[in-house]
Amino acid sequence: MELKINEVAKLTGITVRTLHYYDEINLLKPSKITEAGYRLYDEEAIATLQQILFFKELDFPLNEIKDIITSPEFDRIKALKKHKELLIKKRGRIDKLIKLVDKTIEGEDNMSFDEFDMTEIESAKKKYAKEVKERWGSSDAYAESEKKAKGYNKEQWQQIDEESKKILKAFADNMDKAPDSKEAQELVSNWQNFITERFYKCSNEILQGLGAMYSADERFKKNIDRNGKGTAEFMSKAIEFYCKK
Known part of the structure; x- marks a missing residue:
């Protein structure tokens, strides 16, 4: 079975633009591209997309998902079993909420809020995320980042945050210039x-992937655009020019 990109989009609810982006950052490549330029996805590619969506459900950023699913030690079946455990917990919570709604409709005076509690699910998600990172999050960049992060104290984290904000604010202040301008570069x-x-160590290849993510991933985009609407898009384009040099 091979599906065209628009068929994959219809099947999964993922936009064509997002699938193009996954291709750009080497997260999910088409199985083949026809002479006419059509992207085709086979069963293996669809299974990989399913894994990506499962990990997104757990709030993993795309760069970590890429590290995990491309790890030589990654076990898809074990991952699916863990996903199933979390889905069962979510189903149990939804069942309780439905029962609460039914009781309320029937006129039963029930002021319980226990059914809304997400503590167990959030705890399970954090535990699973920790297991995933320990088992499969073994890229050199990830390991280096983890090592450095553990060594920072509160004051150092504050300084890092200030440095980050200063650069992002500078991007926002220079949006009136071209992305390939001297200032932007x-x-x-x-x-x-x-x-x-x-x-x-942020190589040009890693930087290019990050740049694409800044404008495509809503969480990154929302955070960067706090400095000014359009900052994430401008930053992404500037990075694209920089990495092509």
């Missing part, structure tokens, strides 16, 4: 050096 260089010094 210097800011990209500053951002790359900041990541390398504070977290892990």
